[in-house]
Amino acid sequence: MSVKEEELTNNSPPCASNSLSNYLWDDHPDENKWADCVHCGMCLESCPTYLETGQEQHSPRGRVHLIKSVAEGKLEVNEQFMDPVFQCLDCRACTTACPADVDVGGLIEEARGQVRQAMPLTGLKGVVSSFFLKGLFPHPTRLQAAGGLLKFYQKSGLQKAVRSTGALRIMPDHLADMEAIMPEIKQSVHKKYKNVDVIPAKGSSKAQVAMLKGCIMDVMFSDINESTINVLTYNGNDVTLPKNQTCCGALHIHAGDRETGKKLAKQNIEAFQDADKVVVNAAGCGCALKEYPELFRNDPEWHEKAEVFSEKIEDISKYLYDTGYIKPQSSINKTITYHDACHLAHGQGVRHEPRQLINDIPGVNYIEQPNADTCCGSAGIYNITNPEMASAVLERKMENVPEDVEMISMGNPGCMLQMAMGVQKYGRGGKVVHTVQLLDWAYQEDEKKGLGNKAASVKE
Template identity: 45%
Template structure:
C-alpha cells in the first residue's frame, strides 16, 4: 500500500514532470474509447480508457485526487498498445504520458521485498546483459532437451501453475544450444546483386529464445540483396524498462545501442520484432532533452525500419518465388508495429504474394491480442479476455496459419490455439519464418 509520504512525493513529481500542454491537448472527445481494448473489456469503465486515464493524471497534477491504489491500478491495467493515438484528432501522445506517469509512481514508492528483488533482478541483473539472457535461455533449452520437460508433463507438475502459464510453457519455441547462441554472425554478405548495406538489431529474447527466427530474418535479408552488419555490443532495446517504470534504465540501454550502431555507415537498422522496433523509434523522444545524445538519437531513429518494409521496398516478393501448400493464412498485427512504426500494409502484401496460400483478413486484426510484453503474466485475467476475443476472430477466418510479427504476440496466439484445442488444425508463426518456409530457390 502506498504511504501518505509516497503519495505526496508522487503528486509533487506529477506537477514537475508531466507535460501539462499534452494533458490539456486531450479534448475529451471520446474517439479513443472504441479503440481501447481495456475500456471495452472492463465493461466500458471510463477510468480504464485513455481519456479517463489522462483525466486522472490531470487531477493528480491539480491536486484534486491522490495517486492512490485505484489510480495506480488504472495505469497498470493499460496495455500501452497506443491504438488510441491512431484515432485521436488532437494527436495526443498518450504513450509518452503513460510511460512518464508509470515511472513517477515506480520511482517514488517502496515495493515489497519480493517485488523489489524481482524488479532488480529483471531490470538490472538480466535484460541489460545479453550473455546472461542467453545463459538463462540455455537453462530452458536444457530443460527441453534433457527429458525434464517430458517428466514434468507426465507427472502433472505443470498442474500447479496457473492455466495460462502452463499453456505458455507448452508453446515455448525449441531453444538453440548454448554453443549456437554464443556463436552468432557479425557480418553477412548478400546473395546476388547488393541492394543495401544494413545493420540488424538482433534483440535480447529474439537472439536467444527466438534465435531461429533471427536466422530466418538474416537469410531473407541476404536474399533481398542486403549486406548485413550485426554489432556485437548491442543490447536490449529497453522496452520492458520503459513500459514498467524504469525509464532511467531504458535511457542507459538506448545510449548503449546508439553507440553500437552509429558508426556503421548503413542505410537502415532492421528490426523483426514490433515491440522492439517501436521502442527504438522512440529513442529521439526519450533523449530529446539530453544535449549530448539528442542529435545522435535522432540519427539513429531515422534509420529504423521493420524487415517487412525493406523486403517490400526491394520487391522481394518478385525477386524470389514464394509458394506454400494450399492453406488459409491470416495476420495478427503487432500493436506497436502498426500503431507506432506505421507498418501494416507491407506484411499483408508479402503474405498475399505467397502462391498456393489464400490470405483472409481477420476481423479486428489491429486490436491487441493481450500479450503486451509481460502483461499476459501480470494481468492474466484481462489478457485472457482479449485472447478469447482474438481467437474467435481467428477461427472465423478458418485459417490454418496465424502470422504475427512480434515474439510476444506469437506466444500469445500459440497459447490461444492450445487453449481452444486447435493445435492439430492451426499454427502460429512469425512472418519471417513463414516467408523463408515459402521461398523456392
C-alpha cells in the same frame, strides 16, 4: 465520500499549476501531451481494457484525465492512481483512433515512471519484475544461459515429464499456461555469428544493413532471426550484427523504469552509430527504438542523437517492401491470417506491407481476420504482471481468429507467445509464425529447386 470539483481545485488553469502538482520526481508527464486531448472519447472502443471493464479510468481519455489531475493536485500518486496506469497494455490502439494525435503511450510511460519512484515494487511482483528487467534482459550472456537452461529442460525430456505428471500445477495458472507454449530453443544468432563481422549478401550486394538481434527473440526465437538474415541476404543485403547492441529497453520503459531504459538506449545509440539502416524484426523493439527521442525529451544532447538514431530504424517488412524484394516462386499452400502487432500497426503505422509480403507468396489463401489490429494481451510482460486482464483480452482476440486458418502470421515475438497460448488454450488450429519466416521458407524451397535469386525478378 464524493468530493465536489470546486473543493478540489481553485479553478486555476492547469498550465499554471505546477505548485499544485503531485508529481514529485523529474521527468514527469508532459503537459503538452495532455493539452491536446479534448476528451472526445474517440479512443474508447479501441482500448482493450475499456472494452473489458467499461470503466472510464481504464480508458485512454480516462487515464489522461487522471494523469492531468495529478498535475492539477486533485489526485495523488497512490495505489488507486497506479491501478489504471498499470492496467494499460501500452498497445497504442488509442494513438491510431485519436483525431488529435495525443501521445497517450508516452504519457502512460512517464506516469509509470512517477509511480515506480513513489512506490517501488515489493513482494513477488517486485522480484519477478526485477529478475526479468534488471537481471536478465539487459545481459545477453545471462539470457543465453537462461536459454541454455530452457534448451536443456526441453531436450532432457524433463519438459515432457513435467507436462505429463502435472507437476506444473504448482505453478500459478498463467505461468503454467506460458510454459505450455515455450518455443523450442535453438542456437541463437548471437552465438552463431559471434565471430562474423558481415554476413554477405547472396549474389550481388546492393546495401548494407545492421540488424537488432533482440533479447528474447534471439534466445527463444533464434530461428526467426535466422530467417530474417536469410531473407535480407537473399535480397542482396549485407547484414551486420553490431556487437555492443543490447535490449531495446521497451519493457523497462513500459514498466516505469525509465532510468534503465535510458541507459540501454544510450548503449544502443552508440552501438549502431555506424549503421545507416537498422532492421528490426520485433515490433515492440522497433517501436521503442523509434521512440528514443521521447525518452530524452529533457536531455537536449541525447535527444538529438536519439532523433538521428530513430530515423534509421525500420521494421523488416517495411524495409523489404520499400527497397524491393524478390517474389518467391515456390508455393505455401496454406490458409493464413495476419495479426497486427500493436507496436507495428499502431506504433509504427505498418499495416499494408506485411500483408503484401504474405500475399506475394504463391499458394497462400489469405483471410483477413476481424479486428486484426486489436491487442492480443501479450504487451511485453503484461501477461506476466496482469494475467487476468491479459487472458480476457486474449479470449476476445481468439474469438476473431477465423476457424479454419492453418497459420497465424505476425511480426512480434511477444504476440507470438501470447497467440500460441491462445491457440493452445482455446483448442484452435493454426500455427503461429513470423511473417518473415513465411518468406524465408518459400525462398528456401526456391533455392532447393534451383530457382535462386538470380533468376527471380525484384519487385520495386
